[in-house]
Amino acid sequence: MEFKRVSVIGLGYIGLPTAAVIASRGIEVVGVEINQKAVDTINRGDIHIVEPDLDIVVQSVVATGKLKATLEVEPAEAFMIAVPTPFKKGNADQNSPDLSYIESAAKAIAPVLEKGNLVILESTSPVGATEKLAQWLKEERPDLSFPQDVGSQADINIAHCPERVLPGYVLQELVSNDRVIGGISSACSEKAKALYSTFVRGECIITNARTAEMAKLTENSFRDVNIAFANELSVICDKLQINVWELIKLANRHPRVNILTPGPGVGGHCIAVDPWFIVDSCPEEAKIIKQARLVNDAKPHYVVDQVLSAADEFKKPVIACLGLAFKADIDDLRESPALQIVETLCTNSEASLLAVEPNIHELPSSLAEKGVELVSFSQAIERANVIVVLVDHKEFRAADKTTLARKVVIDTRGIM
Numbered sequence: 001m002e003f004k005r006v007s008v009i010g011l012g013y014i015g016l017p018t019a020a021v022i023a024s025r026g027i028e029v030v031g032v033e034i035n036q037k038a039v040d041t042i043n044r045g046d047i048h049i050v051e052p053d054l055d056i057v058v059q060s061v062v063a064t065g066k067l068k069a070t071l072e073v074e075p076a077e078a079f080m081i082a083v084p085t086p087f088k089k090g091n092a093d094q095n096s097p098d099l100s101y102i103e104s105a106a107k108a109i110a111p112v113l114e115k116g117n118l119v120i121l122e123s124t125s126p127v128g129a130t131e132k133l134a135q136w137l138k139e140e141r142p143d144l145s146f147p148q149d150v151g152s153q154a155d156i157n158i159a160h161c162p163e164r165v166l167p168g169y170v171l172q173e174l175v176s177n178d179r180v181i182g183g184i185s186s187a188c189s190e191k192a193k194a195l196y197s198t199f200v201r202g203e204c205i206i207t208n209a210r211t212a213e214m215a216k217l218t219e220n221s222f223r224d225v226n227i228a229f230a231n232e233l234s235v236i237c238d239k240l241q242i243n244v245w246e247l248i249k250l251a252n253r254h255p256r257v258n259i260l261t262p263g264p265g266v267g268g269h270c271i272a273v274d275p276w277f278i279v280d281s282c283p284e285e286a287k288i289i290k291q292a293r294l295v296n297d298a299k300p301h302y303v304v305d306q307v308l309s310a311a312d313e314f315k316k317p318v319i320a321c322l323g324l325a326f327k328a329d330i331d332d333l334r335e336s337p338a339l340q341i342v343e344t345l346c347t348n349s350e351a352s353l354l355a356v357e358p359n360i361h362e363l364p365s366s367l368a369e370k371g372v373e374l375v376s377f378s379q380a381i382e383r384a385n386v387i388v389v390l391v392d393h394k395e396f397r398a399a400d401k402t403t404l405a406r407k408v409v410i411d412t413r414g415i416m
């Protein structure tokens with residue numbers, strides 16, 4: 001099965017690297033994006049997102065004409081949908097997935113679909129979303145047949161193949177990770193496997209669409225639950241006056257124990273979102289998964305309380321917050337517990353606030369407007385009496401710890 005022309009719908013953190021990697025294999029790729037600025041940037045050979053080495057790959061495939069970005073969907077043999085699936089923010093303890101971007105993508109693809117085409121849903125999705133995608137396409141194109149069950153043969157092939165790459169390592173992981181491929185029918189799975197085999201060196205494992213959907217949600221929920229365990233331990237240890245980092249190191253010496261690392265909360269666009277898709281489908285059954293979300297979401301508030309009571313000891317408190325990104329060594333501040341903590345401190349404290357974030361040059365307006373200053377590590381240590389470690393960036397890990405001797409240090413990452 002040869003693919004000459006592939007379309008990727010949504011050129012964001014997953015779609016753009018996927019489009020560029022496929023194009024680098026010599027396949028013509030048409031990337032579809034609703035954001036005109038992103039289209040122009042990509043067609044100039046530049047990128048609008050931060051991911052190591054992606055600029056080099058995009059520049060080269062745009063220069064050779066293998067990748068172009070457009071606003072309008074064009075005919076292709078395969079369509080890969082990589083659009084966001086956020087949740088509709090509800091109450092703090094109930095969030096439902098918003099599939100409207102997938103629905104819009106389906107409506108955009110439908111007019112150009114031809115017999116034999118393959119449509120792949122890459123976006124992280126609740127169980128049943130791939131079947132819904134098939135339904136939306138069918139409503140738009142009653143002239144074509146769509147797969148119903150595992151044994152069916154149809155004009156259009158539909159599969160779910162969730163992305164599983166780690167931000168910061170996307171180009172390596174896109175190629176080296178194993179892929180779970182869940183076709184609505186066996187024929188869909190085989191066709192999708194043929195497409196992924198053009199650029200994936202890991203194994204492509206076939207299952208059905210519902211299992212593939214659940215596999216992705218399970219991976220991120222597994223991590224969320226395990227981080228919640230570590231976060232809960234950190235709060236228990238504070239109360240019992242035990243050093244949680246030493247405790248975890250000791251417990252992890254057991255050959256069958258591997259506790260993750262506590263932190264200021266769980267950020268990013270996946271781990272704090274995906275477990276809710278399982279809770280939304282099975283609210284009565286998903287007890288641990290839901291509780292883990294609540295434990296991790298409560299951690300930033302716990303850190304704020306710790307900082308406020310430390311600052312209370314000073315007449316003129318100066319608080320330095322080390323790190324704003326959602327995890328180490330990246331510049332991504334979106335959905336970051338560190339940012340949430342600094343924003344809350346701005347509102348709840350009279351203290352002067354300093355922020356150190358080696359990966360950005362300018363503070364987000366939510367902090368700049370409230371008088372937070374972006375300073376260097378050494379300036380922060382000199383001026384602050386309370387130091388809060390929020391992200392374990394390499395610069396902080398390498399810092400000379402003796403400079404902190406006379407400070408109150410709240411180390412949410414255990415690096416000091």
Ligand code: SAJ
Nearest residue numbers: 164165166219220223260261263266267268270271326327
């Ligand atoms: N974190 C901790 N303690 C830990 C590990 C992580 O507090 O021991 C925090 C991080 O600081 C961060 C958050 O969890 O705030 C998430 O970071 P992460 O590195 O665990 O994951 P992401 O969100 O960058 O990427 C995840 C990955 N999923 C898994 O590792 C199971 C990635 O493979 C997925 O492709 C991605 O979600 C996604 O797109 O779903």
